[in-house]
Amino acid sequence: MSNPPRTPDEAAGLFDVGGETLPKETAKVPPSSAPVAVSGTYRPGDRVGDFVILRQLGRGSFARVYLAQQVSLEREVALKVSDRSVIGEAQLLAGLEHDHIVKVYSEFVDPQTRSHCLVLQYVPGTTLAQVIHKLYQDAEAKRSGRGMLAAIDELSSGEIGFDPAASHNREVLSRLPFGEAICRMGVQLAEALSFAHARGILHCDIKPANILLNRYGRPMLVDFNVSVAGARRSSGELIGGTLDYMAPEYLALFAGAAGRTAAVDHRCDIYSLGVVLFELAVGRLPFVREGPQTPLAVQRWLKQRETFPADSGLPAPMERVLRRCLHPNPAQRYQSGVELAQALQNAGELLAAERRLPPGGKLTRATQARPFLMLVALTFLPHLIGSVVNIAYNSIQIHLVSEQPQAFQWLVISYNAVMYPLCLFLAYRVIRPVYVGWQALHSPEGLSNADLDRLRTRALRLGDWGNIIACLGWLPGGIFFPIGLDLLAGPVPGSVYAHFLLSFLLSGLIALIYSHFGIQFVVLRILYPQLGEPDHLDRPRAAAELTRAGRWFDLFQALAAVVPLVGAILLVAFTGEHLTLGLRLLLASLILLGMFGVGVVVIVRYRLNRIIQMLAAGTSDESAFPSGLWKG
Numbered sequence: 001m002s003n004p005p006r007t008p009d010e011a012a013g014l015f016d017v018g019g020e021t022l023p024k025e026t027a028k029v030p031p032s033s034a035p036v037a038v039s040g041t042y043r044p045g046d047r048v049g050d051f052v053i054l055r056q057l058g059r060g061s062f063a064r065v066y067l068a069q070q071v072s073l074e075r076e077v078a079l080k081v082s083d084r085s086v087i088g089e090a091q092l093l094a095g096l097e098h099d100h101i102v103k104v105y106s107e108f109v110d111p112q113t114r115s116h117c118l119v120l121q122y123v124p125g126t127t128l129a130q131v132i133h134k135l136y137q138d139a140e141a142k143r144s145g146r147g148m149l150a151a152i153d154e155l156s157s158g159e160i161g162f163d164p165a166a167s168h169n170r171e172v173l174s175r176l177p178f179g180e181a182i183c184r185m186g187v188q189l190a191e192a193l194s195f196a197h198a199r200g201i202l203h204c205d206i207k208p209a210n211i212l213l214n215r216y217g218r219p220m221l222v223d224f225n226v227s228v229a230g231a232r233r234s235s236g237e238l239i240g241g242t243l244d245y246m247a248p249e250y251l252a253l254f255a256g257a258a259g260r261t262a263a264v265d266h267r268c269d270i271y272s273l274g275v276v277l278f279e280l281a282v283g284r285l286p287f288v289r290e291g292p293q294t295p296l297a298v299q300r301w302l303k304q305r306e307t308f309p310a311d312s313g314l315p316a317p318m319e320r321v322l323r324r325c326l327h328p329n330p331a332q333r334y335q336s337g338v339e340l341a342q343a344l345q346n347a348g349e350l351l352a353a354e355r356r357l358p359p360g361g362k363l364t365r366a367t368q369a370r371p372f373l374m375l376v377a378l379t380f381l382p383h384l385i386g387s388v389v390n391i392a393y394n395s396i397q398i399h400l401v402s403e404q405p406q407a408f409q410w411l412v413i414s415y416n417a418v419m420y421p422l423c424l425f426l427a428y429r430v431i432r433p434v435y436v437g438w439q440a441l442h443s444p445e446g447l448s449n450a451d452l453d454r455l456r457t458r459a460l461r462l463g464d465w466g467n468i469i470a471c472l473g474w475l476p477g478g479i480f481f482p483i484g485l486d487l488l489a490g491p492v493p494g495s496v497y498a499h500f501l502l503s504f505l506l507s508g509l510i511a512l513i514y515s516h517f518g519i520q521f522v523v524l525r526i527l528y529p530q531l532g533e534p535d536h537l538d539r540p541r542a543a544a545e546l547t548r549a550g551r552w553f554d555l556f557q558a559l560a561a562v563v564p565l566v567g568a569i570l571l572v573a574f575t576g577e578h579l580t581l582g583l584r585l586l587l588a589s590l591i592l593l594g595m596f597g598v599g600v601v602v603i604v605r606y607r608l609n610r611i612i613q614m615l616a617a618g619t620s621d622e623s624a625f626p627s628g629l630w631k632g
Contacts, residue, residue, distance in 0.1 A: 004071060015456060016306065042066055042081065047109055048117065051079055065124060077105065078120040090118060095199055100192035123220055126155035128280065129208035129468040136283035143180035145173040145217075152213050152502050166216035173217040177355060179281070179315045183348030185219050192221050193273065194337025197266040204264070206272035207245045212478040243293070244285055247271035248305045248328045251298065251421050267330040268339055269545050274325025283312055286326060307601045312442045315354075316530045317347035324535070339535075346537035354529040356614050358607055371526045372435050377429060378518025380468055383473065386511030387416065390503055394481070400489075405490040410483055423473045430465045433615050434458050434527070441530070449535055460549050466519045467512060467552075474508025509563050513529050515555045517604045524549060524611045543616040550612050553605045560601040 041064065046053045054076070058065045063082040070077050088108035099105065103121035110117055134151040135143050149170060166621040173181055188260045189211065196203065203210075210223040243251065247268040283525055287304045289530055290411045293295045308323045327333050334340040360368070367374040400408055422429075437455035441447050447455065476502040485492050532542075 001162065011490055028307075036316070048079065048081075049146060051117075051119075053079070059142070070119070076122045078102075078122045080118040081110075081115045082492040083115060085198050092236060096196055096201065096224070098192050098195045100188045100218065100220050101196065101224075116411070120222070123212045123214050123222075123487050124156060125212055127209050127212040128211040128213055128219065128276070130155050132208055132238075132280055132283065133252055136288070143178040145176035145178065145184075147178070147528070148181055149174055149217055152215060152217060164431070166214070166218055169185055169218050169271040170216040171173055174184060177351070179318055179351045180348045180355075182277060183318065183344045184349065185217075185280075186273070186344040187348070189219055189221065189273055189276075190270075190341035190344060192337075192338040193266070193269050193598070194341065194386050196221075196224070197269070197337060202264070202266060202543055203269050203272075204250075205245075207242050208276055211276065223592075238305055241272075243301075244289055245275045247330070248302050249330060251305075252302060256456060258594050265330070267335065269327055270333050270337070273340070274322050276328070277318075277554050278322050281322075282312055283317060283561075284514060286312075294434060294474050297312075308446065315347075315351055316441075317350040317532050317534050320452075321347050321470045343534040344534075345505075346534040349532065349537065350529075350532040353532075353615050357525065357529065357611055367526050368524055371522055372431065372438070375431065375462075375519065376524045378522060379515050380424075380426050382511040382514035382518065383423075383470065386474075386507045390477075390507035390513055394414075394500065394501055397503075398496055399533075401459075402489060404489040404492070405484055408481070411484045415480055418474050423469050426469050426472070427466075428470070430462065434437075434462065449533055452533050453460045456528065456533075457545075459527045460545055462523055462575070463519045463549065463552070464517055466515055470515060474504055474511070478502075478504035506566065513563075513601070516552060516556060517601065517608070519548060520608055521604065524615070526567070528615060539616075546612045547615045550609060554606065557598075557601045557605050561598040 031327065041049060042053045043057055044053055044057075050072050051070055054067040056064060057067050057078060063080055066081065068077055068079040069075075090104050095107075102123060105119040106365050107116065107118050109115070131148060131151045134155060134469040135141070135147060141147070173184065176184060193203065193206075198621055201224065203221065205223060206221070210221065212220045212222050214220070241250065244550070248267045248271075254266065275286060276527045277583070286309045289297075291300075291303055295380065306324070306328050308326060311320060314322065321340070324333060324343075325340065400409075436456065437451065437458070438448065441452070441455065481504075482492055482497040482500045485496070486599070528546075
């Protein structure tokens with residue numbers, strides 16, 4: 001299958017774009033009989049020093065890359081030929097011995113063509129640019145780590161020897177979902193950048209075409225031809241790059257402010273890698289460059305880069321990392337490749353934890369669509385049902401005489417008319433900061449790490465606030481009703497006070513229990529997984545706060561079974577043998593409610609505890625997300 005066409009700037013880094021191929025028998029031509037090239041463009045079979053050209057791998061505006069046979073060492077290499085000589089480039093880059101950087105072996109000048117030749121490690125495979133193109137050819141295709149490997153296999157050319165260490169990378173990548181696979185690849189590339197930056201070398205042209213992928217799925221940075229050592233860079237030198245992947249400060253200099261390269265540093269590479277990862281995750285560039293390069297167009301491009309793209313569709317942890325990578329202010333970006341690698345690893349772990357959450361049914365999908373509407377509904381629906389049951393119980397059980405029934409109805413209306421608006425208002429005051437933070441989290445501006453911490457803390461406290469508001473709504477009723485009846489319709493016996501106190505206590509407890517589990521379901525299943533902070537993932541702290549979130553579960557599970565049964569026992573105790581049909585039905589309902597409550601609460605508690613364990617434990621796949629940075 002032919003490879004997809006590439007633009008000229010993409011082709012600058014391609015090692016696998018087809019071209020003429022030297023027949024196998026020609027590749028073994030003795031050095032003395034191989035023809036000698038007479039120009040900067042070589043053909044299969046041409047001899048260039050110690051190298052015999054096999055085929056052209058790629059070409060760009062300033063260079064061509066050839067697959068060549070190094071005769072003396074009997075190995076295949078990539079030979080990059082350029083008319084723009086950079087003296088000492090090989091010496092500068094030869095120290096970049098890293099698993100995710102293409103090795104530079106040597107350099108020389110062809111005496112006949114005066115071309116500068118850079119001898120590089122040959123990596124059979126393809127480029128990330130081609131893989132992205134392949135992955136997004138079908139808009140409906142389901143992308144994954146396995147899909148990335150399939151694209152690499154289809155696009156790759158050249159044989160590669162078996163590498164047991166590298167095969168582990170392929171095996172891990174094959175079972176990762178797309179987001180986690182991107183995070184893993186991002187960690188590997190960020191580590192490579194960190195390695196180069198620590199040696200004073202910038203890349204300055206990070207883009208998909210300059211990232212090779214071998215058949216094991218290992219990414220490798222190539223084309224450091226525009227890299228410089230900070231100590232050797234002259235103040236007036238602009239060092240190239242690709243506009244779509246440039247950091248704003250470099251784009252401004254590159255497009256019209258030559259001589260101010262002091263602003264260009266390793267954080268430009270961090271920005272460019274963020275653009276690459278965004279493109280891999282979404283299938284498009286974050287910022288669309290339109291029109292020719294004019295001063296006005298450049299200002300428009302720079303303005304674009306001030307705001308992170310809306311509706312990116314990125315998973316929340318990954319978006320948080322890329323938002324910081326693409327921050328227009330270099331001081332707000334990750335300050336090193338190590339920082340970025342750690343954040344991407346944390347994002348991958350958060351994605352893995354969320355992936356392992358129990359699959360959701362209709363309720364989960366409805367809550368994911370409208371989390372705060374469902375939060376309010378699951379908070380107050382148990383209280384509404386409890387109010388209806390409580391009113392019916394007291395109407396049947398308490399024998400009111402004379403004007404007391406009418407007074408009771410008036411008290412029901414007045415109490416609920418005051419308490420429900422008051423509780424709704426209190427709930428609004430508690431939920432509103434979480435809602436506002438949630439909206440800001442999904443806005444183009446996002447949230448700072450400190451704001452994210454506050455939002456997560458507030459979300460986890462919703463369950464406790466729900467308990468407090470429930471107590472404020474229910475407990476006063478046990479006193480208000482008997483006192484109200486006493487004042488409005490004459491004295492009532494002590495047994496009426498006892499009935500009201502017990503009925504409000506038991507009904508309130510049942511409503512509180514189901515409301516608490518409903519709140520925690522929304523918080524733990526929907527909200528909390530979106531509130532992880534990749535920059536400072538504190539696992540002990542996360543485990544501690546999640547444990548606190550479930551501290552009421554055991555008690556409430558026991559109460560869900562005990563409270564209705566206690567109500568049934570008290571009903572029998574107060575009525576003795578005088579059980580009317582209505583009371584018998586009420587007694588049966590309480591017993592059935594207790595049995596039903598045990599079943600429901602046991603299931604809900606089990607699922608919530610599983611969610612807590614999965615969120616607190618991070619990932620169980622140590623081979624994909626080890627405790628240290630990925631090395632495979």
